[in-house]
Amino acid sequence: MAIGDWLRSLQRRHTPFMNQASEGNKRLVGILFLIVGILAVVGLPALFAAFPLGNDVDIPLRAAERWLAGGQPYPPEAMTVLRGADLPFLYPPFLLPLIAPFAHLPRDVVSAVWIGLTILAAGWSCRRLGMPWLAVPFVLAWPPFAEGIICGNVQVMHFAAYVALLYLPGSVAPIQRELSRRGDIANGILAAAVGVLKVTQLLPVLYLGRRRFRAAVISGLALVAIVLLLLPFTGILVYGDWLAQLSRANDPSWLPGGIPLAKMIGLPNMLLAAMGVAIALLARGRDSAAWLGIALIVAAPSMHGYGMLFLLPALMTLRRDLAIPLAALFLGNYHGYAWWLCVLIVAYLLVASQRWSWLRAPAGPRDEPESVAGDVALGTAS
Secondary structure (H helix, E strand, O other): OOHHHHHHHHHHHHHHHHOOOOHHHHHHHHHHHHHHHHHHHHOHHHHHHHOOOOHHHHHHHHHHHHHHOOOOOOOHHHHHOOOOOOOOOOOOOOHHHHHHHHOOOOHHHHHHHHHHHHHHHHHHHHHHOOOOHHHHHHHHOOHHHHHHHHHOOOHHHHHHHHHHHHEEOOOOOOEEOOOOHHHHHHHHHHHHHHHOOOHHHOHHHHHHHOOOHHHHHHHHHHHHHHHHHHHHHHOOHHHHHHHHHHHHHOOOOOHHHEOOHHHHHOOOHHHHHHHHHHHHHHOOOOOHHHHHHHHHHHHOOOEOHHHHHHHHHHHHHEOHHHHHHHHHHHHOOOOHHHHHHHHHHHHHHHHHHOOOHHHEOOOOHHHOOHHHHHHHHHHHHO
């Protein structure tokens, strides 16, 4: 048999298998998910060994204790700590009076309640993005979620706000929301919530600015209001201490900062931040929210596993037999080059899916706005 005939025969044999509606493809996705899910669960003990339980709850509570005692919540010497609850507190000062009432409660109780709320927020985010209930526990064991949950990091809550702002509930795949005037107040508050404690994550406010300027103004007013309302408790001088600590944390040699893109490729943080701003302002179309998630990752001056949660909507936009291996092979381990290679591949596939719609996950027509459902139907036909 000639090579050309063999290739045509191979194509005829496997083309139906690549159809996402086929039984063969559904079985492949099921097998892939089962393997990846079991591996994620099996890997949990290693994550518990690597990340102290409730560590990121303890850090701000210790800062609040120091502040209540008249001490420095942002001590420069904390920058020499590499691990544990004595790592530097980097959140804005207005958080201190909000968490001060919890500082003297039993730490285990506070951590348990916060981690429980974090699990609920993570599960809600998964469901909102179209994951079936059966998949949710396994996805929460996936390292980007699991690290955030184990540590009690607020990033999981920020991610939930991002999902609430930009996506509607979907039964199959994420459905990007249409931002309307009627929702300006809620949308403005949600956009502020994505970055209220991590100021480099305020790109959703810019994203709103070119779509719903009124909502972006509400975001800005909400952020200013929380600072001014709590200023009588914090004073203004502590904000200088906070900015100084942030400046120290931006040192590329500071190991607890993780592996941001700027550090990986040796570029200034400001340049990557400018790229994130450009994406947030220029992204448009049905994948603009997914691109905003990528912008949040690119612009981050520090990066840990839970920071990659913002890539999840883009992954969920892709067909499952691509998304699951990418999530497992590149984000299921702690390797900086693997993380950033995954971001690059997903970005490429998002662009390519505009031309080849078979790269995208199918969407349920009953879930979709009419225009998006038409795109999906067209992609299925192709």
